[in-house]
Amino acid sequence: MKMAATxxxxxxxxxxxxxxxxTLAQQSGFISLKGNNGQQVFVGTGQNAQRIGNAVQTxxxxxxxxPSLTWSGRxxxxxxxxxxxxxFQTTFHDNTGRSPAxxxxxxxxxxxxxxxxxxxxxxxxxxxxxxxxxxxxxxNTICKNAAPEPRNYQxxxxxxxxxxxKPGGVASILTGSFSRKRDALDVWLxxxxxxxxxxxxxxxxxVYEGIEQKxxxxxxxxxxxxxxxxxxSRRLATYQIIEYNKAGKSTQTADVPREKLxxxxxxxxxxxxxxxxxxxxxxxxxx
Numbered sequence: 001m002k003m004a005a006t007x008x009x010x011x012x013x014x015x016x017x018x019x020x021x022x023t024l025a026q027q028s029g030f031i032s033l034k035g036n037n038g039q040q041v042f043v044g045t046g047q048n049a050q051r052i053g054n055a056v057q058t059x060x061x062x063x064x065x066x067p068s069l070t071w072s073g074r075x076x077x078x079x080x081x082x083x084x085x086x087x088f089q090t091t092f093h094d095n096t097g098r099s100p101a102x103x104x105x106x107x108x109x110x111x112x113x114x115x116x117x118x119x120x121x122x123x124x125x126x127x128x129x130x131x132x133x134x135x136x137x138x139x140n141t142i143c144k145n146a147a148p149e150p151r152n153y154q155x156x157x158x159x160x161x162x163x164x165x166k167p168g169g170v171a172s173i174l175t176g177s178f179s180r181k182r183d184a185l186d187v188w189l190x191x192x193x194x195x196x197x198x199x200x201x202x203x204x205x206x207v208y209e210g211i212e213q214k215x216x217x218x219x220x221x222x223x224x225x226x227x228x229x230x231x232x233s234r235r236l237a238t239y240q241i242i243e244y245n246k247a248g249k250s251t252q253t254a255d256v257p258r259e260k261l262x263x264x265x266x267x268x269x270x271x272x273x274x275x276x277x278x279x280x281x282x283x284x285x286x287x
Contacts, residue, residue, distance in 0.1 A: 030100045031138060035062070035130035042100040043135060049146040052155060052175055053283035054079055056139075056146045060131065061103040069094065072107040075129065076119060076155065076282075079143035081136070083281065084127050088119040088156055115194070115215050116156040116170050118274075121281055151176030154190060157278040158271045169193045171275060174224075178283055184228035184236075184263065187279055191223040220246040228261060231280035235263035236272055 030042045041062045049058035057076040073087035091107045091114050098106075122128075124136055154172035161168045169191045177188035199206040199213040206213040226240035239261045241254040266273045 029104075031142075033131045033134040033138075035134065037130070039130060041131040041134075042103075043131070043138075043142075044104060045138075045142050046145050047147050048104055049142050050153070050175075051079075051143070051146045051149045052076060052153075052173075053149070053178065055282050056143050057153075057155065058142065058146075059104060059107055061100055061107075062130070070098070070103060072103055076121075077135075077139060078281070079139065081124070081139050083121040084124055084129065084132060084135075085119040085121055086128055088117045089114055090117075113218075115218065116154060116172060116192070118156045118159045118170060119278070121278065149175050154192075155278075155282070157189070158274040160271055168196065169222075171225075171271070173279065173282065181228065181258075184230040185279060185283055186226065186228050186258075187283075189225045189227055189275065191225060193219045193221045193223075195219055227275070228258075228263060229276050229279045230263055231276070233263070234266050234276065236266055236276055237261050237263045 029044060029046050029048045031045055033041045033043060035041055039062055041060055043060045044058040049056050055076050055078045057074060059072055059074050061070055061072045070093045072091045072093065074089040075085055075087060077084040089111060091110050093103055093106050124132055129135075153175040155175060156170045156172045158171045159168065160171075171189045171191050174188040174190050179186045195217050196214050197217040199215045222244050224240075224242040224244070225238050227236055227238045229236045238254070239256040239258055240252075242250050242252050244250050266276050
């Protein structure tokens with residue numbers, strides 16, 4: 001079981017989450033919400049939230065089982081209210097004397113070395129987030145006041161497993177790379193490689209409900225794929241691939257002229273289908 005699955009369970013087990021009302025103070029740039037069982041949750045707004053296509057991504061901060069520990073997560077939701085993602089990146093903090101703004105700073109500072117979990121897009125009524133119902137009335141305001149789409153931010157949309165000693169990978173939309181062509185939506189996806197490793201907390205293997213927890217540890221290598229997605233015909237094609245090693249050196253391994261690109265039908269149940277569904281949901285493609 002991955003850490004993402006663990007965190008989903010923790011969001012459901014709201015009665016085990018405790019919050020000290022005096023620990024976090026309401027601050028500009030955050031809204032304070034109540035979770036399903038009365039937990040207090042701070043959600044970023046204004047410059048602490050960013051537009052991603054026709055959606056918004058933001059962080060939230062909530063106390064964990066241990067009252068001295070807070071965890072932060074990232075969530076993405078459509079501005080038309082049609083869907084909300086689950087939590088797709090988790091960081092933990094000591095919350096003694098800290099404010100929501102400080103948690104936001106800590107989460108941003110640690111995000112590059114924090115694994116990304118592939119997001120799932122859900123109907124609001126089916127969301128496992130403990131504060132989804134409380135957040136829903138604020139969607140329009142958050143979207144209206146959110147900062148513009150940043151460049152080079154990763155939104156994880158699919159995953160492939162380790163195979164024969166080769167590392168697995170998480171494919172993420174690289175924000176700020178979207179362009180609309182005559183026949184498709186073109187987006188850069190970053191394929192970040194990982195190795196599955198045991199999850200260690202305070203020097204000990206983390207066990208939840210008798211199951212040893214594991215997570216995707218980045219290897220430092222990755223690939224960049226430029227892909228065209230046709231949302232109406234449900235077709236796609238990759239026309240540029242660039243590989244990067246741990247030193248950041250690149251080698252271009254594939255390059256097809258965009259005007260000669262031929263889109264192919266997506267394979268049901270494939271990684272490509274997962275990518276197409278989420279790219280089209282986020283960027284509302286009509287091509």
